[in-house]
Amino acid sequence: MTINQSGWKPTAPAGRGDAAGTTFTGNKALMLEEPLIFEIGDDQTTGVDFILPARGEGDRRPQAGGGGGSPHGAASAEAPLHHPAAPGGAAPRAGEDRLGGLARTASIGLPGLSEPETVRHYTRLSRQNYAIDLGLFPLGSCTMKHNPRLNEKVARLPGFADVHPLQPVDTVQGALAVINELAVWLIKLTGMYGVAMSPKAGAHGELCGILCIKAALEKRGEGHRKVVLVPESAHGTNPATAAFAGFTVEDIPATVDGRVDLAALRARLGPDIAAVMITNPNTCGLFERDLKAISDAVHAAGGYVYCDGANFNAIVGKVRPGDLGVDAMHINLHKTFSTPHGGGGPGSGPVVLSEALAPFGPLPFTARMADGHIALIEEETAGDDHPDTFGRMTAFHGQMGMFTRALTYILSHGADGLQQVAEDAVLNANYVLRRLEDTLDAPFAGSGPCMHEAIFSDRGLAPGFSTIDIAKALIDEGYHPMTMYFPLVVHGAMLVEPTETESKAALDQFIGALRSVAERAKAGDAALKTAPHFAPRARLDETLAARKPVLVWKPPVAEAQAAE
């Protein structure tokens, strides 16, 4: 069988013993417990009042015609569902209402809360989360940088927030201009030829790029190229994406200094190779020095180069991937361009494309015409304008709300600011690396500088201590832990990405905390095994959750029986 190589052996957590002192409520001052909405709400409570639409409302709007008014009045849940048609409408069949006889009779079981209760419920929940707004969030490969609030303000302008995707294009020229303007920035920053804007997240972007490659190969009559080469250190999405598109995935070996082995790669190239997928900077935080040579070799062998752009933030404004021979690269707007992570999405993953792949990009896309008018190319005219497209990946036009935020961020920084972003991100990471390499094992520190993230291993910890113990102890120190046990190529990996939005003082304090925790792990401090001690919850039993999944709330058994 295959053995889990990350070094993580999950086991049920050990108890921390009696908590010091208990309270009647279970609360601890500002640490407030909050029940589920199903335990505090009911089906008769609502936090919304309904007023029947009537003349005179919506006073922003210009008067359009006259018309008689109807009275204000509160509509209740008992509002009639039966609406016989007036003469002229399509008449329902005898005995049928206009819901086709499908009016809901069963209760849904949705609890409601009043507005104050709702505000309190979610405010209390929010306080159980760590966030960038609270402190340094050094989650490697995830790029948790400051999210400027101007972005949020702009995205909420009614001209962006309150626009329907299928409005006539003449009524949404500003929205299309945002897409187009962002597209131009992305193309110029990467030195590429075109960009597909609609992918909804990084992995969706990867799929977009791989489908472009597949379509290009088929167009060339080389659909027999079935192998995609992926380094072992790659994000799991890379092999998952290639496999989805029908390719066979093969590993590319790495060199001892953590990079793609160019000689081994060259040796494997041949007529069956469709593409290579390379992350640059890679997931060990290192720049792939040989990427241009790799691209040249892959192109010479008739394949394409997909670059995972998850770490573009390290090189934006410093290097253009197009100059390194890349054919396709997704850009996570939520990483490089500061759109909020929102507790797990929404993301946005536009894909920049080389001249060879651009004709195959998905619908829809925007194009500025010679007269300055911006056209939306959809299925309708694709046959003339974009005949080789591989098709549509999503309804509508992509993550507009992320485009407005990302463009706002880009315009704020400008070309000079973005260059500074990459430089400061790399400077901060190297500062962390060099100040901690004497305490923690840094497997690639000897090979030169890192890029935007520093990687450490669990080598040298006391027996029985692992990366997870350091991570959980960092929680007690007031930090979100670094990425742990990824990439798989480093045992007990700790991937630290401080980002450019941390001050030196913030870094110094974090370095002090990580150093302290690492020393305790090396000394075998048993208290680490039960950390965190000061978080809203102790270590959670993930084994129990997976063995007997409880994915929706159900009433307690006694209560359910009483109701029967």
Place this chain on the structure above:
Amino acid sequence: MSRYFTEDHEWIEVEGQTGTVGISDYAQGQLGDIVFVEAPDSGRSLGKGDEAAVVESVKAASDVYAPVSGTVTEGNPALADEPSLVNSDPEGEGWFFKLTLSDPSELESLMDETAYAAFVAKL
């Protein structure tokens, strides 16, 4: 009746033409708490080294390979409700599946208990 081990940490216990397959105590120790086992359906034909079953902890899914060729006669039904058997009794109640051997000579390439213990000691 004799028991053999693979370098991939599967064991197989053979009685006549029937083999019972599981993972070693060492392997379960490496995986941590097992939360799910996907055993093969009976009737499935396996070649030596084929992916036969999947064993999952919270953080990893590992393939279990067929130590020898044969046809599956039974997956362990107890693992569906109690995957923890793989942790508590990996080389007994926590077996994965039984198969009818198609080529018993393949057993010759496997390790016996002593050889496996020596193999694990070097890891």
Place this chain on the structure above:
Amino acid sequence: MRYLPLTPADRSEMLAVIGASSIDDLFVDVPEAARLDGPVHDLPLHASELAVERHMTALARQNTVAGEVPFFLGAGAYRHHVPATVDHLIQRGEFLTAYTPYQPEIAQGTLQMLFEFQTQVARLLGTDVANASMYDGSTACWEAIGMARRITRRGKAILSSGLHPHYVSVARTMARYTGDLLETGAPALTADTDLDRLIAAIDADTSCVVVQYPDILGRVADLTPLAEACQANKALLIAVVTEPVALGALRAPGEMGADIVVGEGQSIGVGLQFGGPYVGLFGCKDKYVRQMPGRLCGETVDADGRRGFVLTLSTREQHIRREKATSNICTNSGLCALAFSIHMTLLGEKGLRGLAAINHAAACRAADRLAQVPGVRVINRAFFNEFTLDLGQEARPIVRTLAERGVLAGVSLGRLYPGEAALENGLVVAVTETVTDEDVEALATALTEVLA
């Protein structure tokens, strides 16, 4: 630069600690030929907050705002009133600037919310379980088809002609690469859906039947006979709901026997946003949980025995399963799921049913008024808050003309089905609680004049 806290003195000091003489030393691994010597050419330099806001506001002003005109567009994205509370709460930094809850001890806020969201969604769709959300309805729909392939080990999906054409396009794109066979067609401008055709088409190779409810023309039909036919052939029934408010008035697809129910959650809490980000809803029967794509949140206890929540069953996902994952999806639509959940909590059972009743009543009034416009025929016999008009002439230029007159009249079928001559007279009209009787009158009047 206002987002960068390092000072020049900090930078020098840090370079000294690192042992580098300049920042270029840290980029030494970048081949010299590829290193840029200054800011990327031909792009503007940094700008003040005021300047950026001015630029973006000018772009925003070039769009016609839905809330400022009589507005009747739907077809997969609906304009509903979202209480101010929703937007306030989702902007709390602890939600907005948190990551995926991989460290559950300090992410219980997001995790509990996701558990509540999953339960709300499952109850609304009438399924046993639901996941923590997908990108949007169209991608959720495709993922459901892929899931049906894995469960049934069959590769033929039958798509109702009433399924949103963008959803069909997405499925068609993906099916090209997975080898699934899709059977589909364009809808007919009639009151009846194609359920009978679907039932007749099911055979031993069918993995699933995909049907939208209410469908692209706003029609509703009982899914029970279709569910029975699917079950008899061991195929799965996938129901797609693009307007979740409808389920406040209509029976849930799960209740009628659907195996998988997916949906677009945008209507509740999220807003139009020119098409994204939205939030995909995904629910199914218990027995299919391990084949379900996307993140799942589950209940457990912590080391002290207190209830808590974690992401679970993640071995289905790409970061562990890599090329064997159920899907390559690496994210959900967390913040939109939060908006959905908050709005749904404010509504509750009573509020959602009231909202649905108001929508349906307003749509009925509008359908009756528009049916009086000479030359206009209402196609639907049954509908929720959206119905289709036959204008008796090509709808698309009429929509453009009405837009010039300040009325956003609906979505022409010509836009959705280019080249389908039989559909070009169709106009899909959505009427939600945000539409006033005065708006309807404005549309009816303008339509009367333009059609004359």
